[in-house]
Amino acid sequence: MRHLPRSAQLALLLIAAACAPPKPPAPAPAPAVPPAFPPGALADTTRAREDSAARAAAARARRVRAPVRLAFVGDINLGTMTIPGGVPPDSGRGLLRAAKPFLVGDLVIGNFEGVLADSGETEKCGKRRSVAWTGGAPAETVRVAPPPHRERRRRHRAKPAPVQCYAFLTPTLLAPRLAEAGFTHLNLANNHANDFGIDGRRSTEATLAGLGLRTYGPLGDVVIDTVRRGDASTTIGLIGFTTYPFSYDLLDIPRSVAVVDSMRPLVDLLVVTFHAGAEGSGALHLPFAAESLGHEPRGELRAWAHAVVEAGADLVVGHGPHVLRGVELWQGRLIAYSLGNFATYRGFNLAGPQALTGVLQVEFAPDGTRARAQLLPMRQIPLQGPTPDPERASARLLRALSDDDFGASAAHVAENGAIGSP
Numbered sequence: 353m354r355h356l357p358r359s360a361q362l363a364l365l366l367i368a369a370a371c372a373p374p375k376p377p378a379p380a381p382a383p384a385v386p387p388a389f390p391p392g393a394l395a396d397t398t399r400a401r402e403d404s405a406a407r408a409a410a411a412r413a414r415r416v417r418a419p420v421r422l423a424f425v426g427d428i429n430l431g432t433m434t435i436p437g438g439v440p441p442d443s444g445r446g447l448l449r450a451a452k453p454f455l456v457g458d459l460v461i462g463n464f465e466g467v468l469a470d471s472g473e474t475e476k477c478g479k480r481r482s483v484a485w486t487g488g489a490p491a492e493t494v495r496v497a498p499p500p501h502r503e504r505r506r507r508h509r510a511k512p513a514p515v516q517c518y519a520f521l522t523p524t525l526l527a528p529r530l531a532e533a534g535f536t537h538l539n540l541a542n543n544h545a546n547d548f549g550i551d552g553r554r555s556t557e558a559t560l561a562g563l564g565l566r567t568y569g570p571l572g573d574v575v576i577d578t579v580r581r582g583d584a585s586t587t588i589g590l591i592g593f594t595t596y597p598f599s600y601d602l603l604d605i606p607r608s609v610a611v612v613d614s615m616r617p618l619v620d621l622l623v624v625t626f627h628a629g630a631e632g633s634g635a636l637h638l639p640f641a642a643e644s645l646g647h648e649p650r651g652e653l654r655a656w657a658h659a660v661v662e663a664g665a666d667l668v669v670g671h672g673p674h675v676l677r678g679v680e681l682w683q684g685r686l687i688a689y690s691l692g693n694f695a696t697y698r699g700f701n702l703a704g705p706q707a708l709t710g711v712l713q714v715e716f717a718p719d720g721t722r723a724r725a726q727l728l729p730m731r732q733i734p735l736q737g738p739t740p741d742p743e744r745a746s747a748r749l750l751r752a753l754s755d756d757d758f759g760a761s762a763a764h765v766a767e768n769g770a771i772g773s774p
């Protein structure tokens with residue numbers, strides 16, 4: 353109506369209104385665009401957010417932080433129904449007895465390598481099996497029942513199962529040993545947490561939770577805990593990485609950095625653990641290249657560990673190779689590349705260096721600096737569990753590996769396993 357004069361437009365509107373039949377009032381139309389913020393509102397919001405962040409930072413600065421003591425061990429498998437004789441006698445009461453005095457700390461963290469359940473079904477290792485705990489003598493309690501037709505068909509196929517493929521199923525009666533020994537947190541980001549599917553992992557989580565133990569590792573399952581001493585407190589974050597998509601995947605370094613970066617502002621102390629690398633006595637040295645296990649990629653661990661330290665991790669602790677690996681200081685932060693087998697009753701080779709282990713104790717001062725670190729040298733005796741080693745062979749091995757693999761960035765390892773700057 354741009355061509356009509358203004359008075360004519362008004363007249364047309366009045367005529368239209370006069371001729372139109374009466375209508376119920378129309379509902380108010382939704383605004384096509386959200387109402388604009390009043391002038392200055394955005395600036396006020398930003399300013400409020402900045403004020404709040406400044407107040408939080410000031411409160412953090414005023415807060416007195418507590419010293420923190422942490423203890424770490426490598427792989428734990430207290431027994432498995434999937435190997436004849438794989439469940440220890442006396443409900444495993446002897447397995448962690450000698451290690452208990454060293455498993456002390458505000459957080460005592462181990463890698464739980466398997467599944468805690470009294471029955472389950474697995475398709476790992478190329479065949480489907482149902483396993484159930486029936487109690488009684490260990491060797492006779494294993495009931496491995498492959499589906500008969502499928503097995504018969506496969507019997508004549510010349511396709512062997514992958515070398516050293518195990519599916520671990522630990523009866524729940526062994527689980528209290530972990531709590532009794534002093535563990536507080538168990539990592540499930542590893543290559544055995546899903547041996548009996550998602551039901552198996554849920555059973556592990558529920559069994560350990562029932563004992564007051566916390567698990568971490570699957571996606572979204574990180575730990576944020578506060579250590580308090582009187583009025584002082586320190587908040588600790590704990591993230592587990594491994595090489596599978598159900599967990600935080602260390603094969604993807606940029607995403608690993610993003611995960612660490614997002615957790616960093618939430619905590620005073622950020623601890624990262626990982627389960628990766630090649631396995632066995634040939635895997636003592638950390639290569640500069642990516643590693644694999646069979647066809648499976650197992651991480652480019654130097655590059656990854658350096659990246660997560662640079663993203664804000666205060667401490668990085670690894671396991672997975674089933675042997676000790678060296679310790680490095682990167683930007684002043686300690687990286688322990690593998691703690692080896694800790695308590696593995698059956699199904700794990702304990703020959704030579706694979707028996708050498710220990711408890712890594714790390715203490716942080718209230719200002720967040722590392723006050724002390726030590727590998728308490730232990731040796732695993734087959735079928736008996738870890739025991740203190742007067743020969744301190746694992747400390748000697750740790751020193752040799754660190755010097756060989758890290759040169760100028762190697763942490764210094766003393767004869768008693770004390771770890772410090774070179």
Ligand SMILES: [Zn+2]
Nearest residue numbers: 465542543672
């Ligand atoms: Zn493993």
